[in-house]
Amino acid sequence: MPDMPPAVEARSVSKAFPGVIANAGVDLSVARGEVHAILGENGAGKSTLASILAGLYRPDEGEVRVNGEPANFGSPRDALARGVGMVYQHFRLVERFSVAENVLLGDPRQPILLSTRRAEKTVTELGERYGLPVDPRARIGDLSVGEQQRVEIVKMLYRGADVLILDEPTAVLTPQESENLFETVNAMTAEGKSVIFISHKLSEVLAVSHHVTVMRDAHVVARAETASSNRRSLARAMVGRDVDLSVQRAGEAPGEPLLELEALNAAGEGDTVPLRDVSLTVRAGEVVGVAGVSGNGQRSLAEVAAGMRTPSSGRVVVRGVETTGKGPRAARRAGLAYVPEDRLGTGLAPSLSISENLLLTHPRPFFLKRKEMDSTAREAIEQFEIRAPGPDAATRGLSGGNAQKALLARELSDGPEVIIVASPTRGLDVGATQAVREILDKRRRAGCAILLISEDLDEVRSLSDRILVLYEGRIVHETSGEDANVEDLGLAMAGSETGGN
C-alpha cells in the first residue's frame, strides 16, 4: 500500500500552558499497521502530544490529520469517532461500574436503552481475539492494575479505535505482563491497526516499535526506523547528552544493623496491601533495595517501618530502639528519616511554604519562630540548590526535582542514620535523578542505612547492595546487588518463586 496516507499525523503542532511550552512545532507521522514509539523523558511533551491526538487538548497552532484528512478534534468523542483512542497513564475507568458498563460508557452508537448482555459478549470476544482476558461482569474496583489496563484497551477496541495511543503502559506491569501487552500490540498491528507507544524506557521501545520519534523539551529531536537505529544515539537524543547512570555500590563491608524489621504482619489500610511476615535488616553503609510492581505492599512496608502504622505482629527496631507502632515521631527520635513516594500531599503540604514545610517532621515550639524558619529555609535553598522564588513560596509550585530536594533537605537535616526512601527519582529528569542518587550515595558512604523502595527496577539495581522482591506483601526473593538477574527478579515480581538467593 504505497500511497496510503498516514493513519494519524501531527503537523507542526504547538501547545503552551501558563508558564510552560509543552509542544513546539511537533511533527509526527504514524503509518497504518505500525507501532510508533514516542520516546522521551518525563516532561518532554509526550503526553501533551498524545492528548492532542486524542482530542483532549486543542493545539494552539498546527493541525492533526487522520488518514490524510484534517481532524479538528473538539473533544475525545470526536477523536474516537475518527478511530483514535487513548489509554491514559491514570486509567479512565469508573470504579463502581462493571467492565461492560465501562465499555458502554459514552458510546454514541448505543441505543438509548442499554443492553449490557450484548456488550458482555463482545467484550469476551474481543478479549479472546487480542489476548486480553477480562470478566465483563467484574467491578473495576475488584480488578488488579494489569486487568484494568486490559479493560482500557478492550474499551478502545470496542469503540472501533484504529489508532491506539498507549501512554507509559508498562509502568504498572511486571516484565512478563509487559510481554503479554506486546503480543496484544502485535495482534492489533497485524490487523492493520496502528499503535502509538509512549515510553521513556529505551529497551521497550526497541523491542516493540517499528518507528521511533524522540522528544526533548517540547521538540522532536530525532526520528528513526527502530530496526536500524542505534541505542546509544537514541539515548543521547532523549537526554541531550551522554547518559551515565552507572552502578553505585558500597565499597566496604556494611557495618552493624541499624534498621531491623522482624516478622512484620500488618493489615492493609484503605487501598494498601497487607504485609505478610516481612523480615529484613539494613546495616550501616548499606542500601537495601525493595523491588516490586506497584501495589504489592510497598506503602505498607514503608509506613510500618516509619512508624506511621502499627503492625498486627512483629517488631521494628531503629538503632537498637524498638519503635513498633509508637508513631512517626518516636521513629524519628530514634534516628529515622522517611522520604515518601508521594512528595506533594504526603512528604510536603502543598499550599504551605517551603519554610513551613521544613518544619513538618521536626519538633515545633508552641509559638512559631518565623524569623528562624525563614533563615533555615534560605540555607536549605542554597545548600540543596532548590530553584524557588523564595522561602515563602508554596511547595505546590515547585517542579518535581525541586520538591524532592526540599523534601530531602528537611529529612536529612538532623543527621538521620536510617533513611527510608520510596521511588525517590520517579518523574524527575536526568539531572535531578543524578543529584538525588548522589545525595543518597553520599549518605551511604557516611554510614547511613538506607532502605530503598522503588518500582523502578533499574533504579533498584543501580543503587542497591542487596535486592529484595516484594510480592503481595511478602518478600519472595532476595539476591545481592551484583548477582541480580533481571529475569529472576521479573519472575519474582510476577509472583512465581524461583528460589533465587
Next chain:
Amino acid sequence: MNDAVWVLTLAAAVSAGTPLVFAAVGEILAERSGVLNLGVEGMMLLGAVTAFLAANASGSVIVGLVAGTLAGGGLALVHAFLSVTMRANQIVSGLALVIFGTGLATFLGSPIEGDPLKPGVTNFRIPGLADIPAIGKILFDQDPLVYVSWVVVALAAFYLTRTRTGLALRACGESPETADAMGLSVARLRYVHVVIGGLLAGAGGAYQILARVPSWSGAGTTAGIGWIALALVVFAAWRPWRALLGAYLFGAALAANFALQAAGVNVIPAEFLSMLPYLLTILVLVVLSASSARRRLGAPAALGVPYAREER
C-alpha cells in the same frame, strides 16, 4: 366511609410524603451527576409561592404547578452556573440559594399571606384498586399528583440504571475525568441534572401549597421539608425507589403528629416525633460510612467536587 384512624393517618402520610418524593428524586439526579445542591428548601419555597400566585391568577392548578416547577428550575440554574461554570463551593452556593430563595419567596408572598387558594386539587379514585380494603384508601384514593410522583420515581429509577444517559450521568458523579475522556460533556450533564433537580423541587413546593397547605404562610409553608428531602437522599442511598419508601416513612412521622394531636393522645411529644426523620437519617449516615457499606451504598465518589479538565 368509616375508615380506621390508622388508615387515614397512612393515607395522610402518603400525601405528606409526596412533596418529599418530588424533591428527593430531583436531588438524587443532581447528586448522582456529582453536584450537591443544599438549596432544596429555597427552591421548594420559591416553587410554592410561584405556584400559588400563578394558580390564583389563572384559576388553574395545572398552570400553578407548571409555574412552580419552572421557578424551582430557574433557581437551580443559578446553582448550576455557580457550581459547574464557576466551580464555586457547592455547599456555600447551596446555602446562599436557600437564603436567597427563602427571602425572595417570602418577599413575593408577603402581599398574599393568608389568602385562600382559589382552585383546588381533588382526589381521584383509581377504579378497582381504590376498593381494596385499607390499601385502596391509603394508596389509590389520592390526588392525581401522587400518582404522577410514582411515575416520576419509576422513570428516574429506570433512567438511572437502564439508559445510556443514565449511565453517563452516574459516571459524571463517580469519575468525571472518565466521563470526559469518554467524550461526554460533564458540564452539560451536570447542568441538565441540577436543573431537573430544581424543577422537581419546584414541583414538590408547588404540590405542598396546591394540595397540602391551604394558604401561603411564608417560610412556614414548607416548614423545613426541603431539608428533610436532603436527608432523605442520604437515607435512600441515592436510589429513587428507596426515596419513595423513605418519603412515606418520613411522611408518616409528619402525619402521625397531626393524628396524635387531633386525638389528644400524648404518647410521644410532637417535637420528638418531628425529630425522628433527622435522627434516623443521621444514624443511617453513620452506618453508611462503615467502609463495607460505603463501597456499595455510599455517596457518588465525586459528589461536591467541581470538575475541571486537568492540564499539564
Next chain:
Amino acid sequence: MRIHLERRLEARRGHRALVTVLSVVAALLLGAVFLVLTGRSPIAVYTEMFRAAFLSFFGITDSLAVAIPLILTGLAAAVAFRMQLYNIGAEGQLYVGAIFASWAALALTPGMPNPVAIIIVFVFGALGGGLWILAPAIARAWLGTSEIITTLLLNFVALYLMRYLIYGSASFWRDPTSTNFPQGKPIPEEAFLPVITSTRVHLGLAVALLAAVLLWVLFSRTRFGYDVRVVGDSPGAARYAGISVPRTVIIIMLISGALAGLAGAGEVAGIAHTLDPNGLAVNFGYTGIIVAALARSNPFGVVAVAILLGGLQNAGTALQSIPGGGGVPVEVSYMLQGAILLCALAGELFIRYRLRVRRGLPDELVEDDNRSAVAEGTKP
C-alpha cells in the same frame, strides 16, 4: 474572537476587597429589580435601610447588637473552613448553647456576683455548643462520616428540643406563670450582660472581638494553628508528620461548636434574658456561614462582614415598622444577603481568572486545583 479565561497565578489582595464591594452593589441592583417589579422605589427603600442601619446612634448600636451573634457564628464557620470542614450546624449549636446558658443562669447564678455569673453563663453556652457538635465530630474523625449533613440535621433536632422545652412541656426553662402564651422563665439579673448605656450592645461584643483576635493568633502564630493548616491542606502530610488527624478534627469542631454556643449564651444573657425559641431561630447560624464565606475565613474579615450583614438585617427589621418602608417585609434583607453571596461566588471568577478577549480557537478553562472560594481563605 472569543472571551478567554486565564488563571491568575496569584490572587491579589486588592481584588478580593473590590470583588466583595462589587458583589454588594450587584446584589443591590438585583434586589432593585424585584423591588421595582413589586411597585416599590428601590432608591427610597435602600435610603431608608441605610439610614435605619447606620445613620443614627440607635441604628448603629442595633446593627452592632445583631452583628454580635453573627461574628461568633461566622468565626465558628471560619474555624471549620480552615480545615476544609463544613459546620453547617452553628444554628443548632447556638440553640443548645442558649439552652445550656439559660439553665446555668436560672439554676446556678442567683445570688452570685455579676462577673462570676457571666463567666458561668458563657462557659455553659460554649459547653452546650460543643456538646451539640460532639457526635458529628466523632463520626467525622473516626468513621469519616460527612459532617455537612450530620451537623445540618442536628439543627432541626435542636430546634424541636428548644420548642419542646418552652412550648411542649412544663420544663424547668418555661415560665410557669405563662400558660396561654408559653414563654421562657426570665433569668436572674445577676446573669445579665452589661450593655452600653440604654442600647442593645452588650458584653458579647467584647467576647466576640476577643475570640476573633485569639483565633487569629492561634492560626497564624502557634504550633496548633500550624497543625490545623497541615491537616486542612493534606491529611496525608499530617499523618506522615505524626499529627493526629482525628484529634485535630475533633478539637477544631469543638472550638467551632463552642463559638456558636457562645453566640447563644450572648443572646440569652444580653438580649432576651430568657430562652426565647422564636427570637433565637432567626438564621444566625446559616448567616454565619455566609459571613465566613464572604470574609474568606479571615477572623477580622468576619468581624467586618458580620457588621455589614448585621446592619442589613437590622435595616430589614426596621423597615417593617417605619412608615417610609412601604410595607417591605423583613425578608428583603435575607434576599439581599443571599444575593450578595451569590454575586460574590460569581465574582470569584475575577479573582481567580483574568478575563481576556482574544482571537483564535476556543480554549479549555485552565485550572489545576479544585480549591474553592472558601478554601482559598485558608492561606494566611
